[in-house]
Amino acid sequence: MWHEPESDAKRRWADWFPAAALAVVVVLALSPWTFAQKPTADLPPGPMQAKATTSCLECHEARIILQQRLSKAAWTKEVDKMMKWGAVVDTNDRDALIDYLSVNFGPDQAAYEPPRTSVGKTAVKK
């Protein structure tokens, strides 16, 4: 299956290349730089992801939601407050939105780990 290299040098290269390439891919995939382009977060997948994105993220970013750990009763209060404050939610979607938020951001979920701003770049734009 693998081509047998003829010289020692070639053999060494053939030994290393796939592993090295894979290592580079793994490191890049886990690297902060990979994600550094977009400062805001996304809502999790689910039947209401698109509609929640439209309804909620018009005014604030997803992390405001991602960090909450609330009961269904508390999410119901929040959704109703936000609808009063201008969030556009179809009446038919209200219950599904509350379910989506309760399932993804209930009291038993692991705590959200927020990102940080970069260190050492303190110059203020004039």
Next chain:
Amino acid sequence: MNSRRNFLKQMFGGALAVGAAPSLVARALALPQSGSTEKTVIDMPGEDGLIVRSFRFVDLETPVEYFNTWLTPVPHFFVRNHMHEPSELNGDVANSDWRLTVGGEVDKPFGLTFSELSRMETHSVVNTLECAGNGRSLHRPQVPGIQWGKGAMGTARFSGPRLRDVLQRAGIRPTGKHVMFRGLDEVPGKVPPFIRSIPIEKALDSDTLIATHMNGAPLTKHHGFPARALVPGWIGAASCKWLTEIKVLDAEFVGNFMSPGYRMPNQPIKPGDAVKPEDTHPLTALNVKSVIAGPIEGARVKAGKVAVHGAAWAGENNIAKVEVSTDGGTSWNAAGLGHDEARYAWRLWNYAWTARSGDYTILSRATDSEGRTQPATALWNPSGYLYNAVDQVKIHVA
């Protein structure tokens, strides 16, 4: 051939682990784990190593290990915005349309340009500013709101004209009981504007400022450029940013951020209990509180001399003492207080501990000049305000 196959197998085995069990790889690389974890680093000019609670609008928290200087450098100072920052206010404010107006229950309403404001007599106040919701994430059961850890606070020297000089120039009528601040935050949707008021007595206090500077430099945009209220010793929300209007009222301002926002039940309540608005009062001065800045939670330190250190503050009161326990609260030792002090500023504190190897729960407990002491458990309330339980970190001494 054999060794190569083994090596490749290990590598591909690693690749499979990446797909199937990211936590293993995360652990191996010492990254935080869990599906909800982000390894994002966000470039934000002027903000150095802060925890991003929200990017839009901006809410940034200071990691506790930064609380090792009496004055918190501005790039390390927490940011709490309720709305979007004003898009128009940039740079040359002296030649802009910006005005600070003073009106309401006064004889002579007037407006100030930034140059006029800058020519007024300036005063400085070193103040520990803390968000009322600091520590909200530590309340159980959990409550909605920005899930602050322990670092929605900092101490800075704020400078600018006294609010009372501006109010007296306008001539307060006897009907004037409260002073309202309006900022230029941009309000999305039908969200109520962030407007609050403070009682006239606090507004006339010689330490209440219209601050234009922070630690000797003009306010940055995130901290309220070009001017903000500075209501020392009180919850951060009292110190309105991007200030543009001061209005004297005959009563407390009526609006979401005075009620139901930023109020505490008059009596302790159980989670789930309903509270009537008339059984609440607006938040004013901060609680007595301390925080451990080092060693930090989960730290592994060497046996021997360990400096347990942090900061303690008490709103309008002074810190009388800080005690440290290294045995989970069985015995307490007096910490030394730092030399730097000012009426509304925290005291840094330090306890030189001789540590033997083992696992420890370190506690800090502050007591103020009025005899208030941090409780073992903070008073739960529906919005998670004024968390001030005895601070605690778990560490390992090797």
